Amino acid sequence: MTETNPTLDPDALEPEFRDAHEERSAETPLEPEPETAADDTTAAEPRPAEERETTLLTARLNDTSRATGSWFDEKWAAFTATPAAARWVEWVLFGLVMLVAVLTRFLAIDHPMKLVFDETFYVKDSWSLVHLGYEGSWPEGANDAWAKGDPNTYSSEASYVVHPPLGKLLIGLGMLIVGADNAFGWRITVALAGLATVALVWFIAKRMFRSVPWAAFAAFLIAIDGHAIVLSRITILDGILVMFVLLGFLFMLYDRDDQRAKIAAGVRTWWLAQDAPLNGEPTPAPVSSTMEAPAEARRGPNWGPRLWNRPWLMAAAAAFACASAVKWSGLYFLAAFCVYSLVIDLLERRRQGVTLWASAGILMQGPISFILTIPLAAAIYLATWIPWLTTTGGYYRTWAEQPGKAWEGLLSWVPLPLQSLWHYQVEAYKFHTTLDATHPYQSSPLGWPFLARPTAFSYDYFKAGDGSGCTEELCVEAINSISNPLIWWIGTAAILVLLVLQFRRPSWRAGMILVGYGAGYLPWLAVLERQAVFHFYAIVMLGFMVLAIVEVLRTIVGTKEDPRSLRTASLAVLFIGIGVVTLVSALFYPIWTGIQIPDSYWRLTQWLPTWK
Incomplete structure (x- = not known):
């Protein structure tokens, strides 16, 4: 009994050759298409080729209803007319986006010069970890000593901590290099992780959408979002977790292309080995990339190739293992994308005509992929505990x-x-x-998609004349890990749109985005009874929300082949929207970075009563 199925899969709906076509069409001006003559008499009169082309082009330019693209498309084509110019423009855009990220993350990063929120745990634990090999205990008043530049008040008595050590080792390494006697030293690691996150979103979006402008747009949204900014300026583990998750996602993108190419090559090799030469030439492999499913299932290789050479899959497993060694929630991404890789293998073998495609994917390639990923991930996770294993003073060590x-x-x-x-x-x-502790800023995961209850990291109030510089009746210095509300709410809407469209018009891009978003969100719905859960845990969802925004807007904005009036209007709305989102980030920036503001300004940022 064979397991063939001619039903069209998502990749058949959106084959890879279309990506290459989109990339070329974005860089190459459209050629005017020949038009049918107005009447038989005109058509019968012979004309020189150059005169005919000039006449057709003039008619096209004069007929505004047939004009396509926009002023932006024309300028982009002019600026990227050659490969060298295109690379130069790309690097300029990348540099500008990264400059925004540097400014929003590093300006006055040493303010406030005290341990904020959970820095009291992670900064001190990191410092004792890199000195003792495990997390030591701290006396009362240790935070005040830190603020005064004395980080060495820890003792060798072990402290009980519940997060793996990798994130704290990286934070401690930053302090060893820069110094632990100042806030810049204990925040440098998370700031660099925040910069890396912006860069990773750029490379992910460029790879996924084959477009430099859309890559710049996606990275810019991350660069100006408050959730990402705060977790790049306050030393907790979640910003480092995001960096490793997105690194693994990028490697999964590379592996997807590599995996499909190797399956296609293996199937083609089988067909060439089976078919007799025709007129001295081998018969080409009957692999279809058309939109039509074959009328009847064709005979193909029983199982297809065994894929042992999967460097990008192993790299993704390593990245997700590092994420898991920062916080255990990284394990969900490892599991989700291992399953995703298996699904892609099944769909691609079916599309390439493998007869026993389900058995091949599950019984043959599944165990191979398991061997390539899970032992490696386990070894990396275990390696992060080497300092604890090689000492004897750690909690539970003996x-x-x-x-x-x-x-x-x-x-x-x-x-x-x-x-x-x-x-x-x-x-x-x-x-x-079993944690059931309560906190005034705890947030149910049910409210995360709606930005119901962001986390306030710090509040300091001042009055006029107290020497703080406050000139109003009441001033506040606040650090609130709230996202730019427009980015977050539009991102939630975009996720819902992709979820609906995935049932009606499947897309591999939407599928990958939804897998990442689901891995960051759905597991938390299983522990709704737990009380001490915070909205800043949802930072792992932000990158996928931004990618969802891009995927939806690409469809709405269209391409330069659309009518000029429609394309111009859609791009104008997009640029106006970018401007509005940027202004909202400027409005919220003081409460992301602890800048002193009047209480009246603070109230302007309280859009929902649950934000107070």
């Missing part, structure tokens, strides 16, 4: 050495430090799943 604690039976061979580490992970899992 648990298995206590009488009656060591494993017996089939697992008795496992080294005692690894048994202790496993116990540590189990206890940390119990902590995460």
Whole structure:
């Protein structure tokens, strides 16, 4: 019994050759198409080729109803007329976007010169970790000592922490290089991670949409969004987590192209080996890239190629493992994209005419992909615990050495430090799943898509004449991890649009975006009973929301082949929208960075009552 299925899959609806066509058409001016003569008499009169082309072009230019593109399209074509010019324009745009990211993340990053919000945990834990090999304990008044430039008041007594060590090791490394006696030193790592996130969104969008302008647009939205800015200026783990998640997503994009190309090459090799030469030439592989499904399933290779050479898949697994070694929520992305890779394998084998495509994907390639990813991810995660494993003072480090604690039976061979580490992970899992502490800024995941309850990291109030520089009756210095509301709400709407369209007109781009968004959001719906959950956890969703915005706007804005009036109007609305979003970011920027503002200004940023 064969497992063929001629039903059209998402990739057949949007084949790869179309991406290349879109990329070329974005850079090459459209040639005027020949038109049918107005009457038989005119058509019968012979004309020189140059005269005929001139007449047709003049008629096209005079007929505004047939004009296509816009002024922007014409200028873009002029600026990118040669490959060298196109590269220059791309680097200029990339540089400008990164400059915006640098300014929003690094200006006055040492303000306030004190530990803010959960910096009290992660900064101090990071510093003791890189010195002791584990997180030490801190006396009362340690935060005040930090603010005065004394970071060395920790003790060798172990502290109980529930997050893996990689993010804290990176933060500690930044302090070792720059110094821990100032806020710039303890925030440099997250700021650099924030810059890397903007750059990664650029490269992801350019790869996904084959467009430099859309890549610049996506990266610019991340560069000016408050959620991303705050988590690049306050030292907690989530900004580092986002960087590794997006790095893994970029590698998955590379692997998708590599995976499909290798399956196609393997199928073609099989067909060439099976078919007899025709007139001295091999019969080409009957692989269709048309929109039409074959009338009847054709015979193909039973299983297709085994893909062991998957460097980008392994790189993605490594990146997601690093994300998991920062916070366990990175595991959801590892699992989601391993499943995604398997689905792509199934669809591509079916599209390429593999007879037993389901068995091949699940029973043959599935185990291979597992071997390539999961052991590597486990090894990387374990490697981040080496400092804890090679010392003896860490929390639970000697648990298995206590009488009656060591494993017996089939697992008795496992080294005692690894048994202790496993116990540590189990206890940390119990902590995460049973935590019922309350917080005034806790936020249910049900409200995340609507920006219902952002997290206030810091508030300091001042009055006129108190020496703070306040000239009003009441002033405030606030740090609130709220996104630009327009970016967040439009992003939520775009996700919903893609979800609906995916059922009606499947697209591989929308599919990848939805997988990433779902991996960052859906697992939290399973722990709604947990109270101590905060909106800043949703930062991992932001990059995928921005990509969803681009995917939807690409359809609305159209291409330079659209009628000139329609294309001009759509681009005008887009640029006006970008301007409005930028102004909103400018309005909110003081409450993202702790700039002192009058209380009346502060109230202007409180659009919803739940934001107070």
